[in-house]
Amino acid sequence: MYEIIKDSKGTLNHGISACAGCGMELLARCVFDVLGEDIIIVIPPGCAALLTGMGAECGIKAAGMMCNLENTASTCSGIRASLDSQGNDHTTVVGFAGDGGTLDIGLQSLSGMIERGDKVLYICYDNEAYMNTGIQSSSATPFLASTTTQPAGKPTVKKDLVGIAMAHDIPYAATASLHNIADLKKKIQKAKDTDGPSLIHVLIPCPTGWRSDPADTITLARAAVNTGVWVLYEYENGEVTVNYKPKELKPIEEYISLQGRFKKVTEEEKAQMQKIVKQSYERKIAKLEK
Amino acid sequence: MYKMLDGNTAAVEAMKLARVDVIAAYPITPQSTISEKLSEIVASGEMKAKYIRVESEHTAMSACIGASLTGSRAGTATSSNGLALMNEMIVAAAGIRAPIVMPVVNRAIATPWSLWCEHMDTMSQRDLGWMQFFTQNCQDVLDYTIAAYKIAENKDIMTPAMVCLDGFFLSHSMQKINVPAQEDVDKFLPQYELTNSYLNPQDPMFVSNVVGMNDYTEVKYQQKVAMDNAFDVIENVFGEFYAKFGRKLNIIEEYKTEDADVVLVCMGSMTGTVKYVVDKMRAKGKKVGMVKLVVFRPFPYKYIYEALKDKKVIGVFDRNSCLGGQYPPVCTEVIAALKGTDADIRDYVGGLGGRDVNPSNIEKIFNELLDIHSGKSYKHTNWIDLKENPMDSREVFKYV
Numbered sequence: 228m229y230e231i232i233k234d235s236k237g238t239l240n241h242g243i244s245a246c247a248g249c250g251m252e253l254l255a256r257c258v259f260d261v262l263g264e265d266i267i268i269v270i271p272p273g274c275a276a277l278l279t280g281m282g283a284e285c286g287i288k289a290a291g292m293m294c295n296l297e298n299t300a301s302t303c304s305g306i307r308a309s310l311d312s313q314g315n316d317h318t319t320v321v322g323f324a325g326d327g328g329t330l331d332i333g334l335q336s337l338s339g340m341i342e343r344g345d346k347v348l349y350i351c352y353d354n355e356a357y358m359n360t361g362i363q364s365s366s367a368t369p370f371l372a373s374t375t376t377q378p379a380g381k382p383t384v385k386k387d388l389v390g391i392a393m394a395h396d397i398p399y400a401a402t403a404s405l406h407n408i409a410d411l412k413k414k415i416q417k418a419k420d421t422d423g424p425s426l427i428h429v430l431i432p433c434p435t436g437w438r439s440d441p442a443d444t445i446t447l448a449r450a451a452v453n454t455g456v457w458v459l460y461e462y463e464n465g466e467v468t469v470n471y472k473p474k475e476l477k478p479i480e481e482y483i484s485l486q487g488r489f490k491k492v493t494e495e496e497k498a499q500m501q502k503i504v505k506q507s508y509e510r511k512i513a514k515l516e517k
Numbered sequence: 518m519y520k521m522l523d524g525n526t527a528a529v530e531a532m533k534l535a536r537v538d539v540i541a542a543y544p545i546t547p548q549s550t551i552s553e554k555l556s557e558i559v560a561s562g563e564m565k566a567k568y569i570r571v572e573s574e575h576t577a578m579s580a581c582i583g584a585s586l587t588g589s590r591a592g593t594a595t596s597s598n599g600l601a602l603m604n605e606m607i608v609a610a611a612g613i614r615a616p617i618v619m620p621v622v623n624r625a626i627a628t629p630w631s632l633w634c635e636h637m638d639t640m641s642q643r644d645l646g647w648m649q650f651f652t653q654n655c656q657d658v659l660d661y662t663i664a665a666y667k668i669a670e671n672k673d674i675m676t677p678a679m680v681c682l683d684g685f686f687l688s689h690s691m692q693k694i695n696v697p698a699q700e701d702v703d704k705f706l707p708q709y710e711l712t713n714s715y716l717n718p719q720d721p722m723f724v725s726n727v728v729g730m731n732d733y734t735e736v737k738y739q740q741k742v743a744m745d746n747a748f749d750v751i752e753n754v755f756g757e758f759y760a761k762f763g764r765k766l767n768i769i770e771e772y773k774t775e776d777a778d779v780v781l782v783c784m785g786s787m788t789g790t791v792k793y794v795v796d797k798m799r800a801k802g803k804k805v806g807m808v809k810l811v812v813f814r815p816f817p818y819k820y821i822y823e824a825l826k827d828k829k830v831i832g833v834f835d836r837n838s839c840l841g842g843q844y845p846p847v848c849t850e851v852i853a854a855l856k857g858t859d860a861d862i863r864d865y866v867g868g869l870g871g872r873d874v875n876p877s878n879i880e881k882i883f884n885e886l887l888d889i890h891s892g893k894s895y896k897h898t899n900w901i902d903l904k905e906n907p908m909d910s911r912e913v914f915k916y917v
Contacts, residue, residue: 265718267587279726290716292586292613292724294579295605301576305541305583305591306716308567312538312589318718336579339572 235288238264243286244277248441250405250431250448251275251325251352257408258323258350259289261415266319267310269294269302271333273325274359274433275352297332299324300340303347319348319419326353326367330386341395341424348418349426351388354433362436369456371500372488374436380491384503388428393462398423401461404430406449410470414461430457438487450482455508460515467515479504522694524687527655528594528620528680529554530694531662533564534702535618538589538709541569541580546632547684548596548622555592574599578606578617585615586724587716590666590709592617596684597624600638604645610677611646611740613725614714616669617677620662623785623836624684625870633871634684636785636836639813640846646740648678648747649814651784655692658682660764661811663697667706667754673746675713681813683786685871697762705761744815751812769820770809773799777806779886780825781865782851783834784810787874791834794879805883810847818854825851830861830890832882832897836868861889867901878902 235241238259245252251274259266268291270276278286279293294302299322307320329337329351340347356374357363364374364381367388371380392400399421403411411429418425432439432447439447451457454477459470479501483489492500522530528551532540540559542552558564567589571577574595581591595603600621610617625635639649648669650661658680665678682688714724728736748768755766772792774780783791788809798805808824810817825831835845844852848864855862865882868874878901888894904910 264721267716267718269583276727279723281727282729282732285723285726287723288721290718290721290723292583292716293726294583295609298575298579298606301571301579302583304569304571304576305539305580305585306587308539308541308569308580309584309587309589309591312567312584313587335572336576339576342572343570345569 238287238289239278240286240288245274246435246441248434248444249274250433250444251354252278253405254350254352254411254429254431255323257412258321258415261412262319262321262419264289265317266321267291267306269299269306269320269322271296271299271324271328272359273328274354275323275325276359296328298336299328299333300337300347300349303349304340304343304345307345307347320346322347322349324349324351325358326351326355327357327365330366330388334391338391338395341392341397341426344423346423349424351426351428352431353388353428354431354436355385356436358433358436370503371492371496373491374488384507389426389460389462392426396465397426397462399425399461399463400427402428402430402457402459404448404452404457404459405432406445406452407459410459417463436488439485443485447482447485450477450485453477454479454482455504456482458508458511469512469515472512476505476508518696518698520694520696521691522655522696523689523691524655524658524682525550525622525689526554527659527694528662528682529558530696531659532592533558534697534699535663535666535706536590537566537592539567539569539581539584539591540593541571541577541584541591542593543571543574543577543595543599545574545596545599547624547688548594548599550688551594551620551622574602575606578603578610581617582606582610582613582615585617586613586711586714588709588711591615592619594620594622596622597626597638600642601626604642607642607647608645612736614675615677616675618662618665618669619677619679620658621679621681622684622688623681629870631870632684634686634836635869635871636681637838639679639681640837642679643814643846646676647814648676648812649681650678650811651681651813652687652811653786653788653809655687655690656694656764658687659694659696660758660762660766663702663706664754664758664766668747668750670709671750672712674743674750676740676743676747681785686786695764701761705757747815748817766811768812768817769824770811771824772807772809774806774808774824776804777828778804778890779830779832779883780806780808780828781832781834781879781882781886782808782810782847784813784847785836787834787836787868790874790876791879794876794883797876798880798883803883803887805887813847816850816854818850821851821854825855825860826858828860830863830886831855832863832865832886834865834867834882836874838866838869863889863897864899865897865901866899872902874902
């Protein structure tokens with residue numbers, strides 16, 4: 228009943244139904260490019276489920292399944308154990324989930340997977356809210372961003388996923404950004420080669436949810452790094468490498484002015500936001516480089 | 518070979534004999550010794566399997582589904598709140614057609630907190646697409662678990678199954694059990710093989726994506742057909758089991774029903790007690806009988822009809838409160854199966870939260886049914902083992 232049409236370039240078909248300017252789709256193409264065909268991919272309901280198509284139509288030419296929202300990591304653990312029991316050590320098991328499915332409802336399952344040391348590559352595409360269900364806040368939604376469940380802006384900062392993974396002493400974890408594909412692909416390859424659990428956390432600009440111009444997706448990804456909102460670093464066998472430090476942080480204005488979700492932020496709040504971003508960036512760098 | 522085993526260890530023996538490849542288990546009283554024993558025999562090499570020490574029952578079932586679709590016979594076991602936590606993945610396993618076999622050690626679901634036997638846990642999952650087998654003793658636990666693998670994995674069925682054993686009454690009671698030889702089980706139970714949906718990079722397919730309104734009904738209907746097909750397959754497998762191991766397995770078991778004036782329908786470990794009471798009352802000339810349900814899902818309505826169509830008064834014992842419903846689940850099913858007959862069917866609820874279903878209560882039920890049969894009385898006591906003044910229980914809370 229599931230027919231796979233094998234005539235497009237790459238693992239992910241052309242013409243799939245993601246929104247214009249979707250960063251997740253670009254990330255998915257990078258992931259498939261690096262990982263090749265010998266994979267089993269697990270995708271929970273969410274934006275990436277669009278890639279799996281509907282009914283007999285499917286956009287992915289790889290073995291995979293749609294799990295439930297909170298069990299991407301646990302489903303991957305089961306698949307890994309099954310492959311191990313069959314002596315298969317070559318197939319990459321990859322979980323591909325959003326911020327809600329990872330940082331909110333799926334955190335326990337991910338924590339279990341990392342703690343047990345299951346050899347699974349977990350990728351979190353973080354568009355900072357429940358975008359597929361209509362832009363509701365998640366614990367990855369940033370300070371003061373307006374969502375449909377917190378239209379006045381989220382009063383708290385976002386959860387630190389890689390920090391949580393580091394607290395598990397995960398063998399490999401990294402953050403990545405869509406404006407630096409070479410760095411992103413290198414990290415996916417490293418994660419694939421890790422003998423144990425690995426995690427990549429990618430900030431994904433989302434024109435629909437961030438209310439930004441679809442043409443600005445890469446600009447926003449870059450601005451997030453240059454303003455200090457998003458820090459690129461890796462945690463590898465207990466060692467941290469900060470991959471990029473802007474010489475001087477750009478003003479937060481350069482990042483938030485391109486997004487409708489910060490439109491209602493007052494000048495006073497903007498100053499507060501700038502202070503928080505700078506402070507958290509400096510603290511983070513200090514902590515990582517300790 | 519005969520061994521002294523409790524119900525939980527019988528379940529473990531069955532999973533070992535079935536050569537389960539991947540185990541994902543999380544401990545919960547009274548299932549815990551299943552998790553422990555499985556991990557022990559995997560660690561010692563007695564059982565060749567991968568054991569995933571999961572952080573919840575939700576993960577246990579999720580991992581089993583992943584493993585099952587990747588070509589491994591997957592196993593877990595749970596109880597009570599653990600089964601309730603799995604609920605979402607129970608539906609998923611059935612819909613994705615992962616033929617997982619899971620011993621469920623029946624226990625009440627909190628609250629109030631109770632560690633003890635009740636069927637509410639499995640009853641709350643009854644319509645989600647799993648087969649359910651209820652066992653009377655520890656030998657049953659082993660036998661029905663082995664048979665369940667063969668039924669669940671049949672290509673016309675591909676439906677997961679719960680083998681239900683009463684918490685403590687079976688899980689922790691030692692009984693003499695005939696444990697079959699590995700080579701005999703190997704001959705009985707073929708290797709696990711997936712032919713429809715699977716995860717294999719050499720032959721990629723995407724399993725379980727969104728199904729539109731134009732397909733969903735049909736996919737669900739396929740599950741219904743599998744349930745409908747199950748009776749033939751169950752009968753065949755039980756027949757093969759008898760030929761191989763010499764023990765008769767049943768969909769339902771009739772006990773002295775032929776000339777019985779009244780019959781009590783029940784399930785699980787209490788059926789041993791009911792048989793004892795039937796014998797005792799028969800010795801006094803009272804024509805009572807029992808029907809034991811082993812297979813509850815799919816519900817064997819034709820078998821129940823055949824067994825009970827001529828009976829005038831029938832009692833049904835549910836070890837499960839059915840809050841807000843007219844009748845508890847087993848009784849509801851029996852009423853539906855006997856629709857069109859003039860049977861007077863009476864619902865009994867008891868044995869909740871581990872309360873012993875004792876001979877005197879069973880005798881009381883039979884006497885009530887006999888009185889109804891002879892026209893002496895019309896009333897029955899539907900919460901049969903309720904204490905006097907139940908509203909005074911825990912009164913400290915009542916007046917807060």
